[in-house]
Amino acid sequence: MKGTAPSFPDPLILRGVTTRAVRVPLKFALGTSAAIIKEVPFLLIDVLMEEGPVGHSYVFCYTTAGAKSIAAHIAEAAEMVKGRPGKPHSIFQMLMRRFALLGVAGPVRMALSALDVGIWDAAAVAVGRPLVELLGAVRRPIPAYDSRGLGLMGPEKLADEAEALATKGMKAMKLRLGYPTLAEDLGALRAVRRCVPRDVLVMVDYNQALTTAEAIRRGLALQQEGIAWLEEPIRHDDYWGNAEIARRLDVPLQIGENFNGPEAMAEAVTVRACDYVMPDVARIGGVTGWMQAAGIASAFGLEMSSHLVPELSVHLLAATPTAHWVEYVDWADAILDEPLEVVDGAVTPPDRPGLGITWSEEKLRRLETL
Numbered sequence: 229m230k231g232t233a234p235s236f237p238d239p240l241i242l243r244g245v246t247t248r249a250v251r252v253p254l255k256f257a258l259g260t261s262a263a264i265i266k267e268v269p270f271l272l273i274d275v276l277m278e279e280g281p282v283g284h285s286y287v288f289c290y291t292t293a294g295a296k297s298i299a300a301h302i303a304e305a306a307e308m309v310k311g312r313p314g315k316p317h318s319i320f321q322m323l324m325r326r327f328a329l330l331g332v333a334g335p336v337r338m339a340l341s342a343l344d345v346g347i348w349d350a351a352a353v354a355v356g357r358p359l360v361e362l363l364g365a366v367r368r369p370i371p372a373y374d375s376r377g378l379g380l381m382g383p384e385k386l387a388d389e390a391e392a393l394a395t396k397g398m399k400a401m402k403l404r405l406g407y408p409t410l411a412e413d414l415g416a417l418r419a420v421r422r423c424v425p426r427d428v429l430v431m432v433d434y435n436q437a438l439t440t441a442e443a444i445r446r447g448l449a450l451q452q453e454g455i456a457w458l459e460e461p462i463r464h465d466d467y468w469g470n471a472e473i474a475r476r477l478d479v480p481l482q483i484g485e486n487f488n489g490p491e492a493m494a495e496a497v498t499v500r501a502c503d504y505v506m507p508d509v510a511r512i513g514g515v516t517g518w519m520q521a522a523g524i525a526s527a528f529g530l531e532m533s534s535h536l537v538p539e540l541s542v543h544l545l546a547a548t549p550t551a552h553w554v555e556y557v558d559w560a561d562a563i564l565d566e567p568l569e570v571v572d573g574a575v576t577p578p579d580r581p582g583l584g585i586t587w588s589e590e591k592l593r594r595l596e597t598l
């Protein structure tokens with residue numbers, strides 16, 4: 229099979245889906261302008277095929293109730309697709325129709341996305357090649373930025389954490405902002421800048437904390453300090469407000485983790501709401517939705533990065549024409565046999581079948597089940 233492009237396996241009949249939810253403690257607690265996160269609920273998904281292959285996927289669920297509702301939607305969707313050919317585009321279309329009246333957003337969207345990822349993984353496992361190759365691309369390194377820490381914690385603690393993070397040798401890291409005042413935001417940024425090598429880029433993320441006017445005011449000041457991008461300064465779906473900010477600032481405006489499907493991204497980029505995009509696999513529609521979004525980003529000439537779940541995203545970015553940065557976190561190290569490795573500040577899809585992820589039952593036994 230090596231040397232030739234793998235084709236989609238046939239037949240591959242969906243047999244069932246199992247899920248389990250666990251709580252994963254974080255090494256670096258993450259304070260954003262919205263919440264302080266010390267542990268994260270993960271939902272692990274196994275998609276079983278009649279012929280034997282099993283596809284894996286996992287979702288970062290934000291809350292415990294989120295994990296439970298996503299699991300419930302997956303169980304219902306699994307019943308609808310049981311016995312059908314495991315062809316992700318057709319399955320996704322069908323499920324979008326079936327869930328249309330409930331609304332394909334939030335937990336429903338995340339459930340359908342996770343199921344899609346699991347089906348793609350099973351298909352790649354069935355042909356024995358990495359997922360990136362089934363997508364018609366080659367394994368290649370994608371630059372990764374460190375997003376494990378640098379929450380809202382004040383300049384002294386930030387300096388210590390920036391130094392600790394810098395030991396991993398990554399070429400960029402992300403700082404959360406959204407302190408009560410611009411002076412405090414600047415203090416936080418300068419504290420980090422002082423502690424990391426000059427060539428390390430710093431992205432800043434407001435997690436939707438500001439108004440449009442305040443975002444322009446703070447953005448004008450921050451861009452003097454040298455930041456790589458300004459992320460989600462205002463409500464994510466205020467595309468006109470974002471477009472106004474993008475127009476007024478020189479620093480690139482980054483949004484996208486909350487795009488609900490490629491349709492939302494198309495709407496945002498049509499009004500020039502941002503300079504960069506960073507969809508989340510779980511909200512954009514799994515592998516299927518991601519590849520549609522990658523087409524939009526490519527057509528509009530926009531750099532595309534990922535949001536969390538780097539083990540999944542790295543395959544997709546390697547198949548994305550305008551691939552930019554992988555957002556790197558190590559959260560899934562707590563559930564995986566072979567954690568994603570960062571080499572020279574980049575991550576590469578592993579040379580293993582599918583996504584190349586398997587659950588570590590030993591590690592999972594140590595985690596709280598939800």
Ligand SMILES: [Mg+2]
Binds near residue numbers: 433435459460
């Ligand atoms: Mg963000």
